Amino acid sequence: MKKINFFFPLILLFLQIIALPTYSQETLISGSELIEKMHAKYADNWYRHITFKQNMFRYKNDSLVRNEIWLVAYSAPSKLHLRYLDFNSGRGWLIANDTLYSYNHNKLKGKRPRLHELIILGYDVYGVSPQVTIPKIKQKGFDLSRVIQTEIRGNRVYQVGKPDSLCFWVHADNLLFYGTRRVSKNGTRDIFYENYREMYGKPVATEVQYFENGHMYLYEKYFDIRLPSSLPADFFEPENFDKTRW
Numbered sequence: 001m002k003k004i005n006f007f008f009p010l011i012l013l014f015l016q017i018i019a020l021p022t023y024s025q026e027t028l029i030s031g032s033e034l035i036e037k038m039h040a041k042y043a044d045n046w047y048r049h050i051t052f053k054q055n056m057f058r059y060k061n062d063s064l065v066r067n068e069i070w071l072v073a074y075s076a077p078s079k080l081h082l083r084y085l086d087f088n089s090g091r092g093w094l095i096a097n098d099t100l101y102s103y104n105h106n107k108l109k110g111k112r113p114r115l116h117e118l119i120i121l122g123y124d125v126y127g128v129s130p131q132v133t134i135p136k137i138k139q140k141g142f143d144l145s146r147v148i149q150t151e152i153r154g155n156r157v158y159q160v161g162k163p164d165s166l167c168f169w170v171h172a173d174n175l176l177f178y179g180t181r182r183v184s185k186n187g188t189r190d191i192f193y194e195n196y197r198e199m200y201g202k203p204v205a206t207e208v209q210y211f212e213n214g215h216m217y218l219y220e221k222y223f224d225i226r227l228p229s230s231l232p233a234d235f236f237e238p239e240n241f242d243k244t245r246w
Contacts, residue, residue, distance in 0.1 A: 031144025031160040035137065036130045038175045046126040047202050047227040048076040051246050057219040073246055077128040078119050078136075079236040087245055095119065096236040098136075106242035115140055121168055122177045122193055122205065141166050152178065153192070176203055187213040200227050 029037070051073045058066040070092075071083040078098065084091040090106040100114035117140045125133050138144060142161045150159050152169055157178055161167030169178040179192040189212050193205040204225060210218035234240045 029147060031137070031142065031147055032130070032134050034147060034158055034160060034170060034175075035125055035134050035144075038125050038170065038177075039128075039130050039133075041175050042126040042203075045202055047200075047204075048127050049228050049231045050074050050123075050204070050225065051228065051231070052222045052225040055221045055223065057221075059215070059217050059219070062215055071246075073231060073235055074119070074123055075231045075233075075236060077124050077132060078116065080116070080119055081235050081241075081244060090242070092241070094236060094238060094241060096238070101238045101241070103241050108238060108241070111238070117142075117168070117180060118191065121180070125177065142168060174203075177205075199225055202227065 051071075054070050054072060056066075056068050056070055057064055068085060071086065073081045078095060080095040082092050082094075083089065091104050093103060094101040095114055095116055098113060098115055099111055100116075101111045102109050115136050117137070120133055120136050120140070124136075134144070143166075144160060146162060146167075147158055147160050149172055150157060152159070155169075155178060156172040157169040158172055159167055159169055163181055163183075165183050166181070168180045170176065171178050176196055177193055179190060181191075182189045189210070191211075192209045194207040194209060196203045196205050198204075204222075204227075206222045206225070208220040209216060210220075231246070235244050235246065
C-alpha cells in the first residue's frame with residue numbers, strides 16, 4: 001500500500017502535465033516571412049470583394065453613447081467605400097489609390113494620403129502579393145525584424161514589431177490577423193479582430209473591438225455579409241460617390 005500511495009501523486013502530476021496546452025515550437029521568423037506564409041495559406045481561398053453592414057457602438061467612460069449602422073464595400077487592393085447610416089445620408093469616405101476622400105452632403109470635403117493598416121493586414125495581405133503589401137506595412141512603421149510568439153487575451157499569436165510603440169498580432173494556429181497596438185503620448189490603443197466565421201468557405205472576422213488604455217471606445221459588429229465575385233471599379237472612384245449603390 002505504501003508503494004501505491006507513493007506513485008499515485010506522480011501519476012496525477014504526469015496526467016496534469018500532458019493535459020497542458022502545447023504550442024508550436026517553430027523557429028521564429030521575420031515579419032516579411034510571416035506575411036508570405038499568411039498569403040500562401042489563404043491566397044487560393046480568400047475573397048477579393050466583400051460588402052457588409054456594421055453596427056457601430058461608441059462608448060465613453062465605459063458607457064454606450066451612440067449606436068448607428070454603416071454600410072461598407074471592399075475590393076482588393078486597399079479600396080474601401082463606407083457610408084454613414086445609409087446611401088441617402090450623403091456622408092462617408094473612400095479609400096482608393098492610398099488616398100482618403102471624405103464626403104458630406106455628397107460633396108468632396110477633403111482628401112489626404114492614407115495607408116490604412118487594418119485594410120492591408122486584415123484583407124489585402126491574403127489576396128494581394130506580399131511584394132505589394134510588405135513595403136506598405138513597413139511604410140506604416142512596423143518593425144518586421146522583430147517577431148516573437150506570445151499570448152494575447154488567451155490567444156497564442158505571432159507578435160510583429162515593438163509592443164511598447166507599434167506592433168500587430170497574427171493567430172499562430174491559423175495565421176489569421178488578430179489586431180494591432182499603437183502606443184503614443186496619448187496612451188495605448190489596441191484593436192482586435194474577433195469571432196471569425198466561415199462565409200462561403202472563407203474566414204471572415206465579424207467583430208472588431210477598439211480599446212484605449214484598456215477601455216473599449218468602439219465596437220463593430222458585422223452582419224448582412226456578402227462575398228460577391230466582383231464589384232464595379234467605379235464604386236471606388238471619387239467622382240461616383242453620390243451615385244454608388246450596392
